[in-house]
């Protein structure tokens with residue numbers, strides 16, 4: 266049976282998809298070229314199932330352990346669901362991440378790259394990775410320093426890790442547009458195609474500025490506890 270909150274989830278999914286399509290229009294992009302990642306972190310399987318039932322197939326989680334506890338079972342039911350890791354990754358979890366995730370958005374340092382390459386060799390599976398950039402040059406934040414980006418990208422290419430694009434999280438409490446535009450410029454300057462940028466509060470701006478992947482949680486599932 267469908268509950269009231271399931272219905273909300275479907276309405277929200279329709280709204281977010283429509284907003285993405287609307288923001289694609291001015292630049293004549295196709296809505297299908299923007300991948301909507303439904304960020305399901307903290308939400309239990311019964312909140313995720315309505316979106317799967319509605320046809321959403323791409324989901325994001327930020328913690329390896331939480332994803333391990335929820336997704337193997339969901340994937341039995343929905344084998345074509347795809348899981349993206351959007352949170353920071355510790356090097357010692359690289360092997361588990363490579364087993365579980367279809368795309369990793371948080372490759373941000375040479376030591377992690379080394380462990381991911383090793384894990385991919387071992388698993389016999391290449392997992393596309395976004396290189397996360399510390400776009401606001403923030404002390405506490407994950408992400409590759411801007412000055413070190415060309416070198417890290419060269420290493421990714423050398424290690425034969427499929428490069429999905431660049432990812433960023435703009436500093437909170439600031440206008441995100443300049444940071445999205447800067448990430449797009451860095452991608453262009455470095456010959457990288459994909460752009461993972463934009464969350465619930467700013468995905469429309471991100472699409473306008475060229476996002477190929479938006480990571481949307483709250484706007485689909487409601488607030489997290």
Ligand SMILES: *Cc1c(COP(=O)(O)O)cnc(C)c1O
Nearest residue numbers: 304327351464465480481482483
């Ligand atoms: C949680 C999270 C999101 C989604 O945030 P919302 O504001 O709920 O849409 C996107 N990206 C990352 C890296 C996150 O950790």
